[in-house]
Amino acid sequence: MAENKEEQKAPRIKPIIEAADSLSLGISMVVAVLMGVGIGFILKNMTGVFWTLWIGVFIGVAAAVLNVYKAYSKQYKSYEELAKQPRYAIKKELQDDEDDEEDYGEKNR
Template identity: 70%
Template sequence: MENQEEHKPRIKPIIEGAESLSLGISMVVAILIGVAIGLGLKKVTGIAWLLWIGVAIGIAAAVMNVYKAYSKQYKEFEKLAKDPRYNMGKQQKDDDDDDEE
């Protein structure tokens, strides 16, 4: 059982690193898909400004990907902030303030 626990922390950072790397790739892919949608709409309808609608959709999707990644990292940070190993005596200061009242 200890052997499984030793392997788990080694793999987790690799997976998290791959997810972070994929953020940049997903941004590029989202914009390219938006451009493809815009080009398709332009070809089907013949209206030139629909290309820019597709570009805007792609950029919006890329921004959404960044926001989702930020939210995920923020939740991880909150978990670490609540972990007693990392709060560095913050709990003790709060307890001291309660005693003064």
């Protein structure tokens, strides 16, 4: 009985967590760039060379791009899992319909 309750709670919470994860993508991009600028500022103060600030900016932008790539690959993976379900296999049905239409057109000629 306790296992059944845990199974019922998990699906309710999971979509909320996934939605929060998707919303946090924009925030994580901003935070990554700001952290990179902070690293660059620290490097500039430690070395006294101005261009080290740009190293930090580059690190922050690279981290933001990595966050976007990770989010994209996660969404693409879930899309692939969804596409495998027969309920959503419309691509194959459309190809079958196109083949039928071609045969129909050839028979009338």
